[in-house]
Amino acid sequence: MRIAVAGGTGWVGKLVVEQARAAGHDVVVMSRSTGVDLITGSGLDEALRGVEVVIDVANVETLSRKVAIEWFEKETGHLLAAEEKAGVRHHVVLSIVGVDRVDSGYYAGKRRQEELALAGPIPVTILRATQFHEFAAQMIARVPGPVKVVPTMVTRPVAAADVAAELVRLAEGPAQGLGAEIAGPEVLKMGDMMKRIAKGKLVLTLPLPDAASRAMAHGGLLPTGDFRQGEITFDKWAATR
Structure with missing residues (x-):
């Protein structure tokens, strides 16, 4: 199968590309470094030639509701139009567990992405995942200085490799459509993970x-119904960092 990975050079995208190739698929990596701009649509038509499935893990790092919504509207709109063609x-x-229950600015953008995909012209599957194990390391890197202050956050962290395999x-x-969720094997507090x-x-x-933050x-970030459970625990992931 010919699969295109939007955001295929990001840290999650690289894992998806690796997993897809290991499964024997012909993989097209779509990112600005490979000549595809998801925000303008440049290069999409050529990249999608002969592609049967697109896995979208492209992302923007922002806390702004306006920026997140506009980014995902443009990215998803261009992608779906080119896919139809x-x-x-x-x-x-790839989406987030709790995106419909936690009203943050970034999550508003992800909700908009889900809405567009579900209403779009291409049959869709949305996988909601909990926070990645890697998120704890990212939080440490983002907060300057020797003291790391983190809001209270309860999650069921999952390895990005498990999510890539599920995608x-x-x-x-x-x-x-809106498919099953994926979460890790244990409930943890983000502060304890860090x-x-x-x-x-x-x-x-x-x-x-x-x-x-209260949610x-x-x-608010935990799965509420049936979910697919990842295999890699946080401690096992941390031991191989």
């Missing part, structure tokens, strides 16, 4: 008063 038969999207598995099958890997640094967990602290 190319005859793509399945569009697979490829879903791409190989029929479209499912403490396990923040060598020589102090991690402080603080409850924040805004609605999004994150009280289970």
